[in-house]
Amino acid sequence: xxxxxxxxxxxxxxxxGKLIRSINPANGELITEFKGASLEDVxxxxxxxxxAMYDPTWYHLKSFKRAAILxxxxxxxxxxxxxxxxxxxxxxxxxxxxxxxxxxSAAETFQYTxxxxxxxxxxxxxxxxxxxxxxxxxxxxVIGAITPWNSPIASDAQKLAPALAAGNAVIIKPAEWAxxxxxxxxxxxxxxxxxxxxxxxxxxxxxxxxxKLVRHPDVKKISFTGGTSTGRLIAGIAADKLMPVxxxxxxxxxxxxxxxxxxxxxxxxxxxxxxxxxxQSCIAGSRLFIxxxxxxxxxxxxxxxxxxxxxxxxxxxxxxVAPLVSFQHRDVVANxxxxxxxxxxxxxxxxxxxxxQPYDDGAFYPPTILSGLSNNTQTCQEEIFGPVLVxxxxxxxxxxxxxxxxxxxxxxxxxxxQDYKKALNFSQKIAAGTVWINTYKQFSIATQFGGVKESGxxxxxxxxxxxxxxxxxxxxxxxxxxxLSWADPRSK
Ligand code: NDP
Numbered sequence: 001x002x003x004x005x006x007x008x009x010x011x012x013x014x015x016x017g018k019l020i021r022s023i024n025p026a027n028g029e030l031i032t033e034f035k036g037a038s039l040e041d042v043x044x045x046x047x048x049x050x051x052a053m054y055d056p057t058w059y060h061l062k063s064f065k066r067a068a069i070l071x072x073x074x075x076x077x078x079x080x081x082x083x084x085x086x087x088x089x090x091x092x093x094x095x096x097x098x099x100x101x102x103x104x105s106a107a108e109t110f111q112y113t114x115x116x117x118x119x120x121x122x123x124x125x126x127x128x129x130x131x132x133x134x135x136x137x138x139x140x141x142v143i144g145a146i147t148p149w150n151s152p153i154a155s156d157a158q159k160l161a162p163a164l165a166a167g168n169a170v171i172i173k174p175a176e177w178a179x180x181x182x183x184x185x186x187x188x189x190x191x192x193x194x195x196x197x198x199x200x201x202x203x204x205x206x207x208x209x210x211x212k213l214v215r216h217p218d219v220k221k222i223s224f225t226g227g228t229s230t231g232r233l234i235a236g237i238a239a240d241k242l243m244p245v246x247x248x249x250x251x252x253x254x255x256x257x258x259x260x261x262x263x264x265x266x267x268x269x270x271x272x273x274x275x276x277x278x279x280q281s282c283i284a285g286s287r288l289f290i291x292x293x294x295x296x297x298x299x300x301x302x303x304x305x306x307x308x309x310x311x312x313x314x315x316x317x318x319x320x321v322a323p324l325v326s327f328q329h330r331d332v333v334a335n336x337x338x339x340x341x342x343x344x345x346x347x348x349x350x351x352x353x354x355x356x357q358p359y360d361d362g363a364f365y366p367p368t369i370l371s372g373l374s375n376n377t378q379t380c381q382e383e384i385f386g387p388v389l390v391x392x393x394x395x396x397x398x399x400x401x402x403x404x405x406x407x408x409x410x411x412x413x414x415x416x417x418q419d420y421k422k423a424l425n426f427s428q429k430i431a432a433g434t435v436w437i438n439t440y441k442q443f444s445i446a447t448q449f450g451g452v453k454e455s456g457x458x459x460x461x462x463x464x465x466x467x468x469x470x471x472x473x474x475x476x477x478x479x480x481x482x483x484l485s486w487a488d489p490r491s492k
Pocket of ligand 1: 227455
């Protein structure tokens with residue numbers, strides 16, 4: 001048992017909850033094991049959060065001073081980029097180059113949010129009577145931030161930075177498979193001067209610790225990123241509590257290659273869109289529709305380029321496709337490919353476990369391209385969350401839109417065409433929160449992100465992200481010289 005401590009209500013302590021075993025998916029070795037949070041810890045964290053956020057030193061802290069703490073957090077994340085990236089790579093198996101980018105994006109999130117907070121303003125609508133009105137924005141209370149394992153530090157930052165900026169207390173429930181980097185981020189927040197008690201990190205099982213957090217009467221909003229079925233469960237409980245939620249959920253995003261696409265750009269974008277992060281990405285472009293006239297030649301080139309991708313250890317700088325997060329998840333992905341074969345899929349590349357070292361010891365799965373399936377198969381309808389791409393030809397644009405939108409999800413879409421009118425037309429018809437045109441999986445903290453349909457509710461990022469963690473209050477200021485006439489005896 002290691003001495004890994006968890007942060008409960010401002011105190012670092014050894015947990016007394018579920019045993020958490022952190023396994024390196026690249027070689028199956030145990031990194032650490034420690035006890036997570038108990039149910040009692042949830043109560044302690046919520047009570048401490050409530051106390052800390054209403055403490056005048058935080059509640060009345062001028063927003064530019066709160067912004068200074070967020071900037072400090074950004075600076076310290078930058079200082080520790082290598083350490084944080086290495087930790088996340090160890091815990092999740094992601095390529096070091098990817099985890100470095102995630103850590104940098106977390107720092108940018110804090111920096112951007114600090115800047116947005118400094119210039120945030122209330123509203124003074126024009127007067128419509130003997131009064132003037134103003135809108136002020138207040139913190140909501142204790143916020144529960146529940147995050148998944150695929151990009152933990154970036155997901156944590158996207159919730160933590162705006163929620164703290166808004167003046168709230170935050171309790172992070174990280175994914176059991178990737179808690180270590182959330183604890184490291186909490187250490188940085190404390191070092192940066194965040195008041196004690198304002199942040200807790202409670203590793204533990206989602207159905208126990210996460211569930212208690214969602215149901216807790218003093219938790220005033222849940223910001224969740226994860227699978228659609230968990231999101232639906234949380235939304236049900238929230239409906240009962242009349243508590244707002246924001247939900248960033250799953251996807252099965254279509255990518256469309258039109259006849260006039262720049263083939264080199266499209267192939268690079270498509271490979272990156274599905275196989276980076278070993279496909280463990282909510283916005284992975286997993287359904288690829290290709291114009292029938294160029295289908296054969298495009299697929300030949302795509303498959304050849306896919307076969308050349310380097311599958312290897314996450315610390316190796318030449319690796320493009322690293323192991324999956326766990327052996328359990330690798331088996332889920334492999335099973336989906338077996339289902340696809342039963343559904344009649346032709347395996348164009350990948351589709352079998354790789355043999356030899358380092359593959360025998362780690363949770364590797366090769367980039368896989370499947371053809372011969374129709375869009376209504378299980379393989380095309382369910383999120384696999386792994387390096388599996390299905391290619392589908394189309395020859396009718398009306399039918400294409402119908403198929404691309406034939407999914408319960410609506411997170412993202414990629415369009416490859418040199419015809420800007422066509423791109424605009426399709427971007428308007430596609431049901432998705434984000435449409436990439438002649439690029440894919442590019443992100444900006446300044447641009448909002450979220451899904452439609454079963455891919456989610458609400459938006460993260462952008463200047464308005466802080467308002468997502470505030471409640472608006474209207475103030476009416478009377479300007480009348482005389483008393484209000486209704487009850488005034490002088491007006492009878
Ligand atoms: P899960 O929904 O299984 O888990 C996400 C988080 O919720 C984890 O911390 C988990 O804890 C917790 N949790 C599980 N059950 C409950 C519960 N009953 N109450 C409260 N919390 C609970 O998703 P995965 O971790 O498997 O993540 C992958 C999913 O996340 C994919 O569907 C992916 O598309 C989606 N995702 C969406 C993104 C977006 O922005 N739209 C971004 C990244 C991922 P524990 O780990 O202990 O189970």
